[in-house]
Amino acid sequence: MTEHYRSSKNRRYEMSKRTEQISGTHQRIVDAAVTLHGSIGPARTTIAGIAEKAGVTRLTVYRHFPDDEALFSACSSHWLSQQQLPDPTAWSGQADALERVTVGLSDLYRFYRDGEAMLTRIYADWNALPEAHRGDLESRNAxxxxxxxxxxxxxxxxxxxxxxxxxxxxxxxxxxxxxDNGLSNHDAVEIMSTLITTTAEARGAVGTSRCIVHGR
Structure with a gap:
């Protein structure tokens, strides 16, 4: 019984150790891909480059991620998990149209500034993104x-x-x-809020601009 117990315990230890190794390799590949996406962009990121940076073979990368979509999805999820994401639910707490625009754009522009390096590469390489991811980004903005x-x-x-x-x-x-033009987030929000307000007012009757702006 003692030998059987020891053997079983050793097998569990070896399985646990192998699981940790696989998990560690998986994460190194994701980290390498995220780094390359944020520095040279998805279009110039290759499996060979990811493998070299992660310290694994190309075959190992393919074992963990059989296609570009799986790899990009993992990279995107990992990067987003490290960001403070925009919170549209909080925006919805503002019933006033202009206040909602101000709160929403302030939150969104804060996210854009924090993630500027990665987001610039991602949007610049739009055509290199998996179709599903392009659809997700378009749906999010809508x-x-x-x-x-x-x-x-x-x-x-x-x-x-x-x-x-x-x-x-x-x-x-x-x-x-x-x-490009060095404005603060506050100034950018103010400019866009003014543009949105003017556009909304132009659609309404003369003399009702305050009602339109404030959603009444």
Whole structure:
């Protein structure tokens, strides 16, 4: 019984050790891919480059991630888990249209500034992203836009307002204002809020701008 117990215990130890090794290898591959995506971009990141940085063979990378979509999904999930993500649920707590725009864009632009290096590479290499991931990003931005649109009255909604809100939530809009032209997040939010407000007012009747802006 003693020898059987020892043998069983040793097998469990070896299995646990192997599981830890596999998990460690998996994470090294993900970390390597994240680093390369954020430094040279997905389009220039190769399996060979990931393998070299992770200290494994190309075959090992393929064993853990059989295709680009699986690898990119793992990288994206890992990177996002380390970020303070935008919180549209908190935006929805603002019933006033202008206040929601201000709160929402402030939160979103904070996320863009914090993740600028990675987000720049990801969006710059848009065509190299897996189709499913491009769809996720497009759906996310549409959701952000719709959350900001919700408190505006029906009378102020138009294709122009939708386009303006879509422009406001775009990473490239933030980057143009803040990275390229050196504005603060606060200034960028103020500019976009003014543009959105003006667009909404132009859709309503003369003299009702305050009602439109404040969603009443």
């Amino acid at each position: 959701f952000f836009r719709d959350v900001l649109l919700e408190p505006f009255p029906e009378s102020s909604r138009s294709g122009r307002l939708l386009a303006t809100l879509s422009h406001a939530v775009s990473f490239w809009t933030w980057r143009s204002l803040c990275h």
